Amino acid sequence: MVKIETVGVVGCGLMGSGIAEVIARAGKQVIVREVEESALEAGRKRIVTSLDRAVEREKLAPEERERAWDRIRFTTRLEELADRDLVIEAVIEELAVKNEVFGTLDRLAPEETIFATNTSSLPVTEMASRVQRPDRMVGLHFFNPVPVMKLVELVRTIETSDETYQRVLAFARSLGKEPVSSRDTSGFLVNLLLVPFVLDAIRQVERGMASIEDIDTAMVLGLGHPMGPLTLCDFVGIDTFHRISEIMYEEYREVRYAPPPLLKRMVVMRRYGRKSGRGFYDYTGDEPVPIPI
Ligand code: 3HC
Numbered sequence: 042m043v044k045i046e047t048v049g050v051v052g053c054g055l056m057g058s059g060i061a062e063v064i065a066r067a068g069k070q071v072i073v074r075e076v077e078e079s080a081l082e083a084g085r086k087r088i089v090t091s092l093d094r095a096v097e098r099e100k101l102a103p104e105e106r107e108r109a110w111d112r113i114r115f116t117t118r119l120e121e122l123a124d125r126d127l128v129i130e131a132v133i134e135e136l137a138v139k140n141e142v143f144g145t146l147d148r149l150a151p152e153e154t155i156f157a158t159n160t161s162s163l164p165v166t167e168m169a170s171r172v173q174r175p176d177r178m179v180g181l182h183f184f185n186p187v188p189v190m191k192l193v194e195l196v197r198t199i200e201t202s203d204e205t206y207q208r209v210l211a212f213a214r215s216l217g218k219e220p221v222s223s224r225d226t227s228g229f230l231v232n233l234l235l236v237p238f239v240l241d242a243i244r245q246v247e248r249g250m251a252s253i254e255d256i257d258t259a260m261v262l263g264l265g266h267p268m269g270p271l272t273l274c275d276f277v278g279i280d281t282f283h284r285i286s287e288i289m290y291e292e293y294r295e296v297r298y299a300p301p302p303l304l305k306r307m308v309v310m311r312r313y314g315r316k317s318g319r320g321f322y323d324y325t326g327d328e329p330v331p332i333p334i
Pocket of ligand 1: 186
């Protein structure tokens, strides 16, 4: 089996930058692409901060940090990703945008190049149906923060070949990740359980059953979760969570996946969570402070 050694990552946001960093730290060459210079610069800074943090915490030797950094190239040109063994797409959670990326790559890349999407909830098969290589398309879903979370979900469609699956499985392991396999159903393994759980926590807030802080404390101290559901929703992004729940609701038509009104209202007010400074909590001070609803 031919090993995957060179990788392209499309998108250098929260997920794309983390994915590029993890690949470079695993000793592989990676090119990461953003649409414009300012977004690329933001991604570059995110990777630098994360690598520095790993050095500070003695998880990464300073010379290893330099070597990892040297393995990452940044570009705004999708064409530069065409000669890679594997291209991982990590752009926004919009099917049309993802299809456009894969459509362009499909014309540019040699037929042996494997395509992977980091989608959390959109159908991988839809993307595979638009390219000339559906057998060489998988879902490869990382978790935030990518350098820390050990899991990746490897999603196999009804068209994915055994060879593609095995090569990407070996690649995911070579990154030090623990892959689990999922069929192509919206939410895969983690979000299928996580999304209704977090949405129920939001519904509790809506109904005034308990305070934001107490709901989070209950799950942290009662179940040993690293973060309570509302803190996690702020961490992932209120807008991202809303989008995922909409996609899952569309797929299953079950009320449990429907975004609660409060979540919709928070999106309208751009209370996106940690990244915008306000969500269920206010992050503008030293410590997060719950904002009563
Ligand atoms: N980037 C890189 N490294 C980070 C980081 C970041 N953004 N945030 C934390 N870390 C590292 C720290 O350097 C530290 O590393 P070390 O243990 O090797 O020294 C480690 O993570 C722990 O960090 P801290 O001690 O500062 O903080 P915590 O102990 O509070 O842990 C956390 C932070 C790892 C984020 C922990 O709170 C956690 O596991 N939270 C849950 C995260 C989670 O559930 N993620 C999945 C979200 S769902 C998702 O991504 C899917 C999508 O489709 C929605």
